[in-house]
Amino acid sequence: MTPVPRTVLDEVPLYVPKPPVARADGVSHRLFLNENPYPPLPSVLAEISRAALTAHHYPEIMPGELVAALAARLGVPESDVVTGPGSVGIYQQVAQAMLEPGDEVVYAWPSFEAFPIVARIAGARPVPVPLRDGVHDLAAMAERVTPRTRAVFLCDPNNPTGTSVGARGLSAFLTAVPESVLVVLDEAYREFSTSAVDGVELYRRHPNVVVLRTFSKAYGLAGLRVGYGVAQPVLSAALRKCAVPCGVSGIGVRAALASLAAEPELAKRVAIVKAAREGLRAALRERQVPAPPTDTNFLWLPLGSRADEVADLLERAGLLSRRYPGEGIRLTVGTPEANAAVVAALEKAFAAA
Incomplete structure (x- = not known):
């Protein structure tokens, strides 16, 4: 008899169930x-070329220089910065560190496709809440929070509808949600937005908020997989424990550092x-x-x-x-x-x- 995967995976789709097919x-x-x-960016490409010469070496277990640069840029302690192979890598850290079988995870839908996957792999129950006119229905999401809710996932601006929730609505939502519930605010597209809330300011005021960002979109480093986030020390320490050692490549680190210097x-x-x-x-x-x-x-x-x-x-x-x-x-x-x-x-x- 061959080994049998966990039955929870029967409900987990591949990340892109039907990938498009290119023309013949x-x-x-x-x-x-x-x-x-x-x-x-041109200056970043030059740094990538130089960094490729060191590809035979393992990167740091945790990219200390990048963490220091991000902490300085955001005005936060280095201890509060977490990194991963793209922001989706940090979602996996969240699942391992924070979710138990039977927990509930509330999120808007349609939104980032990783949300139900992350929840199900952890054995948690996904609780999707329909968008209202393409925007997170924060009032309805707050109503779906129960004693079993362990986390809420927010994508702002939202993928796939491109909408932002606004400061007033998000502030009211965070006030309504118990402080024991983790709120993950995904800001993958913030560089393209003129109205999205600055999640780092929310993390300063709400200890249950984790903010995720990425170098994949605006910086054009999707293929190098560099994501980061900020969280209060109790949370960031737990996420770091669940991070894959050397999970961000040395080339990715150098490219990210060069990107930060190329504003x-x-x-x-x-x-x-x-x-x-x-x-x-x-x-x-x-x-x-x-x-x-x-x-x-x-x-x-x-x-x-x-x-x-x-x-x-x-x-x-x-x-x-x-x-x-x-x-x-x-x-x-x-x-x-x-x-x-x-x-x-x-x-x-x-x-x-």
Whole structure:
């Protein structure tokens, strides 16, 4: 008899159940993972090249230099900074450190796809709360908190709808939630937002708040997997105990440090992506394609029952989108060529409709 995996895994899907397939001719644009369409910043690329010469060495068990730089940047103690292979790596640390079988995890839905996976793998019960008009329904989420609730996951701005909850609503929510409940605030897209709350300020006032950020999106380091977070010492110490030793590569550390030193370059890159986002959204709305405002590097198209049909059309045009059957499509803002192709394909789809 062969070993049998834990039965809880029967309810856990693969992270992307149906990955898009590129066209046979190889012409495609990856618009389904919210990647930065541009390579790392020029100064960062130079540092990556230098760091590659040390790839035969193990990185530090915990990246001390990066932790120190992040702590100085955020104005927090080094002891409060945690790191991981992308922010999703820190979610796994949260699950191992904080969740017991039978606990409940409350989160909005649709939101970051890792939420139910993280909960189920820990043996906890996912408690999804529907969005209201594409935004976290914080009042409804607070009502779903019970004595069994161990954690609440918030994605702000939200993936996939691109919406932010606002300071007033989030402050009221944190006041309503018991201090014994962990609140994980995921700010993966904060660099693209003009209205999202600064989670670090919330962590200072609420000891149950953990803030997660990443170098994957705005900084263009998705392939190097560098995420970080801040939490009060009792929580950060527990998360560090559950971190994979040497989990952030040496090349990733050097790239992240170089990125922190390249703020003017980053500001220009973010401005380019935001301008492209607004241009793409305006072009789609001119063609009667629903495209609500977004605080991220992607657009959410609430297409309802047409989601699969339109995603298939885009895929045939070499445009790989993230589909949410019966709800909508998430489209990453891409290069000018990719965005022009999106406009042309959707113009055709909606003109036919």
